Amino acid sequence: AQxxxxxxxxxxxxxxxxxxxxxxxxxxxxxxxxxxxxQPPSRQMILVxxxxxxxxxxxxxxxxxxxxxxxxxxxxxxxxxSQLGDAAMYFCAYRSPSSGSRLTFGxxxxxxxxx
Amino acid sequence: xxxxxxxxxxxxxxxxxxxxxxxxxxxxVTMMFWYRQQPGQSLTLIATANQGSEATxxxxxxxxxxPISRPNLTFSTLTVSNMSPEDSSIYLCSVVRQGASxxxxxxxxxxRLLVL
Numbered sequence: 001a002q003x004x005x006x007x008x009x010x011x012x013x014x015x016x017x018x019x020x021x022x023x024x025x026x027x028x029x030x031x032x033x034x035x036x037x038x039q040p041p042s043r044q045m046i047l048v049x050x051x052x053x054x055x056x057x058x059x060x061x062x063x064x065x066x067x068x069x070x071x072x073x074x075x076x077x078x079x080x081x082s083q084l085g086d087a088a089m090y091f092c093a094y095r096s097p098s099s100g101s102r103l104t105f106g107x108x109x110x111x112x113x114x115x
Numbered sequence: 116x117x118x119x120x121x122x123x124x125x126x127x128x129x130x131x132x133x134x135x136x137x138x139x140x141x142x143x144v145t146m147m148f149w150y151r152q153q154p155g156q157s158l159t160l161i162a163t164a165n166q167g168s169e170a171t172x173x174x175x176x177x178x179x180x181x182p183i184s185r186p187n188l189t190f191s192t193l194t195v196s197n198m199s200p201e202d203s204s205i206y207l208c209s210v211v212r213q214g215a216s217x218x219x220x221x222x223x224x225x226x227r228l229l230v231l
Contacts, residue, residue, distance in 0.1 A: 043227070
């Protein structure tokens with residue numbers, strides 16, 4: 001079974017600085033998708049970024065980018081120029097086409113942004 | 116992304132009662148899911164809501180406790196039956212849009228349930 005591990009329960013960053021959140025996963029599949037979701041205090045789950053495993057190029061969305069290392073099964077999220085609104089719980093998630101659209105989530109990393 | 120609404124946004128219920136949560140999407144979607152998020156925990160998939168047929172439940176979840184309906188491609192309900200304090204959680208629905216090869220899920224705002 002696939003597992004997703006986020007080894008950092010909590011992280012903090014100064015406003016305008018850069019922070020990297022770690023995620024590793026375990027799978028025997030070669031075709032899959034990886035996601036980062038953000039959950040602010042409102043509890044709304046918001047898609048931050050998506051990476052297709054067959055793409056070598058790392059995904060970017062404005063201030064958010066990933067470092068996808070397929071061989072190492074690592075999928076870290078980098079937040080540049082951190083803003084107070086980035087404070088949230090961040091979840092890494094995995095999806096394999098063989099399991100339908102079922103997502104496997106990590107345990108989450110609580111990010112605090114200090115002014 | 117699809118616009119997803121959930122009703123109610125929150126509720127406080129007495130043990131032994133049942134609550135039905137609605138999930139409405141503004142466009143037709145292929146798949147709808149229901150998740151539970153217990154306090155301080157990650158998300159756990161309860162079931163896949165299948166249009167016009169019985170939902171597909173994950174291990175540890177049963178239809179008698181969490182009956183689900185999906186009468187069409189834009190609407191689903193989850194009922195939490197015979198509630199106990201252990202059912203206090205956030206319940207979220209999510210959807211996969213038609214034609215989304217990545218299977219990306221978009222989530223509703225969630226329903227906060229407190230059972231006394």
